[in-house]
Amino acid sequence: MVQRKPIYKLMLKGLGYVILGSVMCTILTLMIGMFFIKYILGIIVLQALCFGILGSMLYQMMWQEGDRDRNMVGRGLYPSDWGRGIKVGLVAMLPYYVYNVILTLSFCGVIGNTLVFFKLASGAFWPLIHLSAKTASLSDVSIIDLILFYLYPLFIPLICQVAYRLGFHGISIKEKLIFKNKDGGKTMR
Numbered sequence: 001m002v003q004r005k006p007i008y009k010l011m012l013k014g015l016g017y018v019i020l021g022s023v024m025c026t027i028l029t030l031m032i033g034m035f036f037i038k039y040i041l042g043i044i045v046l047q048a049l050c051f052g053i054l055g056s057m058l059y060q061m062m063w064q065e066g067d068r069d070r071n072m073v074g075r076g077l078y079p080s081d082w083g084r085g086i087k088v089g090l091v092a093m094l095p096y097y098v099y100n101v102i103l104t105l106s107f108c109g110v111i112g113n114t115l116v117f118f119k120l121a122s123g124a125f126w127p128l129i130h131l132s133a134k135t136a137s138l139s140d141v142s143i144i145d146l147i148l149f150y151l152y153p154l155f156i157p158l159i160c161q162v163a164y165r166l167g168f169h170g171i172s173i174k175e176k177l178i179f180k181n182k183d184g185g186k187t188m189r
Helices: 007-036 040-074 084-092 094-107 115-121 123-132 143-168 173-178
Strands: none
Touching (some): 007 040, 007 084, 007 094, 007 115, 007 123, 040 084, 040 143, 084 094, 094 143
């Protein structure tokens, strides 16, 4: 029987994509964010770009995995694993929860102010974080903001699971957009 790609390899790959995506988003935010971060529309556009960068990396990886699994499960080579995307996504979002725990300790006064580190490390969510914490002072952050900071990374397992399931069912958004027939709205393939 053919063996499925070990999930720990997918988890490590997802973790790598999250770190790379976060670094790219931090650089993007530092480069163009200083011009747009003053305006709510700029924050929305910048956050959409960051979600696009991080989401596209994870989406492509998990869609391919779902497509591969569809073929293997269809041939009876191994059983279906419905939650494979969620498992990968939960591990991939771990760095953000480490950053959140550090910020929580800082908020409670156990360690010094780590808000600047938190903003830099959480690059993919920096525009959202900026809505709550415009300065480097922890006095800008409330308990509700802290709870929201824990909710933002849930975007990662959501994208991973949706991409995996779409790949598993053979639904390609890219093909539906590119190969759309003007007459009937059906794909050309």
